[in-house]
Structures are given as structure tokens and as C-alpha cells.
Amino acid sequence: xxxxxxxxxxxxxxxxxxxxxxxxxxxxxxxxxxxxxxxxxxxxxxxxxxxxxxxxxxxxxxxxxxxxxxxxxxxxxxxxxxxxxxxxxxxxxxxxxxxxxxxxxxxxxxxxxxxxxxxxxxxxxxxxxxxxxxxxxxxxxxxxxxxxxxxxxxxxxxxxxxxxxxxxxxxxxxxxxxxxxxxxxxxxxxxxxxxxxxxxxxxxxxxxxxxxxxxxxxxxxxxxxxxxxxxxxxxx
Numbered sequence: 001x002x003x004x005x006x007x008x009x010x011x012x013x014x015x016x017x018x019x020x021x022x023x024x025x026x027x028x029x030x031x032x033x034x035x036x037x038x039x040x041x042x043x044x045x046x047x048x049x050x051x052x053x054x055x056x057x058x059x060x061x062x063x064x065x066x067x068x069x070x071x072x073x074x075x076x077x078x079x080x081x082x083x084x085x086x087x088x089x090x091x092x093x094x095x096x097x098x099x100x101x102x103x104x105x106x107x108x109x110x111x112x113x114x115x116x117x118x119x120x121x122x123x124x125x126x127x128x129x130x131x132x133x134x135x136x137x138x139x140x141x142x143x144x145x146x147x148x149x150x151x152x153x154x155x156x157x158x159x160x161x162x163x164x165x166x167x168x169x170x171x172x173x174x175x176x177x178x179x180x181x182x183x184x185x186x187x188x189x190x191x192x193x194x195x196x197x198x199x200x201x202x203x204x205x206x207x208x209x210x211x212x213x214x215x216x217x218x219x220x221x222x223x224x225x226x227x228x229x230x231x232x233x234x235x236x
Contacts, residue, residue: 006162006194007033007056012065014051014217025051026062027217033162033196038188038228040205041198043214049198050166052214056196057090057164058082091155095167097147099139105150106135113157125153129183145176152183162194163187169201174236181207181231203236 014026026048033039033056043049054060055067058074067074074085099108109122126132129149139147148168155163165184169177185207187193197204205211206229213221 003037004035005032006035006070008068009052009056010066010068012052012055012062012067014048014055014060014062024217026055029065029217029219031212031219031222033194035161035194036188036192037194037209038185038207039194039196039210039212040208041196041212041214042200042202042205043198044200046216047214048217049214051217053164053166053196053198056162057092058086087158089161091158091160091163093148093151093155093163093165093168095170097139097144097151097171099147099150099154101139104136104138105131105142105153108139108150109154109157112154122153122157125156128156129153130179143176144172145179148172148176148180149183152180152187156187160193162196165195165197167199168197169199169204178231178234181234185231201236203234206234207231 010030012026012029016023016025029048029052041049041052051060055062061075065075069085069089074082077085103111105126106122109125113122123132123135126135129152131146131149134142134146134150139150142150168184169180172180181204184195184197188195206225208225208228211221211223211225212219
């Protein structure tokens with residue numbers, strides 16, 4: 001699968017800490033991400049995959065290298081421009097749901113929708129992720145899977161070009177995890193979103209268009225999945 005090139009990184013390097021405590025999180029990482037593709041980045045803890053996701057989302061800056069979004073180098077943009085990029089182009093889904101317990105599910109999503117130039121109707125988003133009857137529930141009243149669906153709706157509220165998912169099934173039971181994967185699959189296959197999933201669960205790669213495998217801050221394998229399977233048949 002090859003469509004329009006959306007994101008391209010060149011020779012990314014990132015180090016945290018100083019002296020003996022210094023950690024090389026990324027080392028010379030270059031990759032391409034295409035519009036409408038479902039990409040899985042695999043790696044164990046400490047492989048650099050979450051650091052890469054943070055850089056792609058404009059949440060951090062590399063020590064060196066470039067990140068191009070539709071040809072524009074994010075690494076030379078000021079903080080205001082990066083904030084605009086995060087607000088208008090990128091949706092984030094994390095392992096921890098990061099919902100505000102004192103707000104209803106509707107209010108959690110509306111809070112993000114009001115911060116965007118092109119928000120979608122909250123009710124439509126809840127219907128899209130299959131929890132249209134949970135609009136007025138508070139996060140503590142929802143299951144883990146339902147909370148993650150709210151977080152996906154929140155990420156989609158600003159109508160982003162790319163959805164970045166950091167271990168989106170990590171805090172969920174098996175069945176809820178599969179349901180979340182089906183939601184992400186639908187967003188890519190049916191609605192044409194670019195979906196990037198960072199995970200240590202290798203089986204998730206089977207539903208992807210491409211797999212990137214990382215170790216010790218480096219990409220050690222890039223593979224096109226010739227026949228992606230449906231998320232519903234994945235087992236781990």
C-alpha cells in the first residue's frame with residue numbers, strides 16, 4: 001500500500017540525561033508514514049518506540065534530524081507552530097485514558113472539540129466508536145474499554161490527519177483490547193485515517209499495512225504486510 005506521503009523523518013537522534021545516566025533513546029531513525037495507512041511500531045520496553053511517537057506528535061523535539069509533515073519540517077518550527085500542529089493535525093490515544101473524572105464522557109470530548117477549528121459533533125463521534133448511550137456517564141462509571149473509546153472519540157474530536165496510539169490495549173482485558181483494535185482498524189480502513197500503533201504485542205502487527213520493529217533506539221526491520229488480517233481474528 002502506498003498513498004500520499006504524510007510524515008517523513010530523517011536521521012532522528014534523541015538522548016535523555018547526562019553523564020553516566022545518559023540514555024540514547026533514538027539513534028539515526030528514518031521512516032515514512034503514508035496517508036490512510038495502518039502502521040504498527042513494535043518493540044520491547046526501552047526500544048525507543050514511545051520516544052519516536054512523541055516526536056511524531058510534536059510533544060518533544062529531537063536532538064538532531066528532521067520530521068517533515070506534508071513537506072514542512074516540524075523541527076525548525078517555534079513552540080506556537082508546534083502547538084498548532086498538535087491541536088489541528090494529531091490525535092493521541094494513550095494506555096492511560098487521561099479522562100477527567102469530574103466531567104461526563106460528553107464533556108471530556110467536547111472540551112477537545114471546542115479547542116479545534118474543525119470539530120465534529122460529539123454525538124456522531126460517540127456513535128462512531130460504538131458508545132452512543134454513554135454520553136452522560138462519568139469515567140468511573142465506565143469499563144476500561146469504554147473509557148478507551150471515549151479517549152478515541154476525544155482524539156477524533158479535532159478531526160486530525162493522523163492518530164498516534166501508544167499501547168492503546170495495554171490497560172485493557174483481552175476482549176476489550178480486541179474491540180479497541182477493531183475501532184482503530186475501522187478508522188483506517190473505512191474512514192481513511194492514518195493510524196500509528198506503538199505496542200510490544202507482536203500479533204497486533206498482523207492487522208497492519210506495515211510493521212516497523214525497533215530495538216535499542218534503532219529501526220531493525222521494516223516489513224510490508226502483504227495480507228493484513230482482520231482485527232477480530234487476532235489472538236495474543
